[in-house]
Amino acid sequence: MSAIDTDHFRGLLLDARKRVVAALQNLHDDHAGSLSDEAGEETAYDNHLADTATETYDRELDYTLEENSEHVLAEIDAALQRIENGTYGTCTNCGKQIPEERLEALPWATLCIDCQRERERR
Numbered sequence: 001m002s003a004i005d006t007d008h009f010r011g012l013l014l015d016a017r018k019r020v021v022a023a024l025q026n027l028h029d030d031h032a033g034s035l036s037d038e039a040g041e042e043t044a045y046d047n048h049l050a051d052t053a054t055e056t057y058d059r060e061l062d063y064t065l066e067e068n069s070e071h072v073l074a075e076i077d078a079a080l081q082r083i084e085n086g087t088y089g090t091c092t093n094c095g096k097q098i099p100e101e102r103l104e105a106l107p108w109a110t111l112c113i114d115c116q117r118e119r120e121r122r
């Protein structure tokens, strides 16, 4: 069994953690005013149009994150903890090694694909 490159995954996790923390901060700072109010003001200024488009996109992302980011943050911290105690990359359900391709896509995965599917079926 090949050892997992935990330094690599620690890097991925810390990166993701930074993004999630920033997103959470945004959510908490950014709840003043509705999108339509701001868009109404900004159409008066041509140079702001590009900003408005970006903002719309960011907000859609925020709505997704709003439901998930605190959960994801907890998962990331738990994964970092598992790197520290040497259990990272092992399925918490069946104890098999989680394939690195899966960890690459979802560094905080706690379940192998089989167990994940099993869980989603319920």
Ligand SMILES: [Zn+2]
Pocket: 091, 092, 093, 094, 095, 096, 111, 112, 113, 114, 115, 116
């Ligand atoms: Zn499993």
